[in-house]
Amino acid sequence: MPGFFFPHNNMTELNEKDDSKLAEGKIHKKKQKAFGADLKNYLKCMVPHIESGIKTSNSRNVMLSADEVIQWSQSLEKLLASQSGQGVFREFLKSEFSEENIEFWLACEDYKKSKSDHLHGKAERIYEEFVQSDAIKQINIDYQMREATAKRAQDPTRTSFDEAQKTVYILMERDSYPRFLKSKAYQNLLNQLQTNTSK
DSSP: OOOOOOOOOSHHHHHHHHHHHHHHHHHHHHHHHHHHHHHHHHHHHHOSBGGGBEEOSSSSEEOOOHHHHHHHTTOHHHHHHSHHHHHHHHHHHHHTTOHHHHHHHHHHHHHHTSOGGGHHHHHHHHIIIIISTTOTTOOOOOHHHHHHHHHHHHSOOTTTTHHHHHHHHHHIIIIIHHHHHHSHHHHHHHHHHHHHHHO
């Protein structure tokens, strides 16, 4: 979102700005710690005992292996193809206050698989939740795309959200995904799994 620029007239204002940057830095560290705690709790739910595998919502037992987690680093596509990867990446995006991106992307994937008679209702929900200008989880797309998507959502087809979904995917791929791979959360998970594998 563009910021407003107000010229500083005196040193007091500059000092106040420095103080606010210091405060922002402290808040950022707190957010990182909170993210670490959130991810730890998420992984505890997902990985009660890494050696015995992950209990997913369906009754089958899925092993989260170091190989799978390494594959996440090959491409965003591979990360999103993994249920566990989606969950861990979503937790990371929450820490950056941008979880609307993956939620929109997943909603579009679900939408494309919907039966024809469900398209209208789902298109309306996706539009209201993510696309309209005052949406609670508004995605970062330009005005023209927002308008074009709004028109397509009124007469929905399976491709109504494709353009917006592609834009959000590219945004995640270029922006959040590289930071995710460098994050302590991802590195720690990978190290933990590699350590358990080598035991």
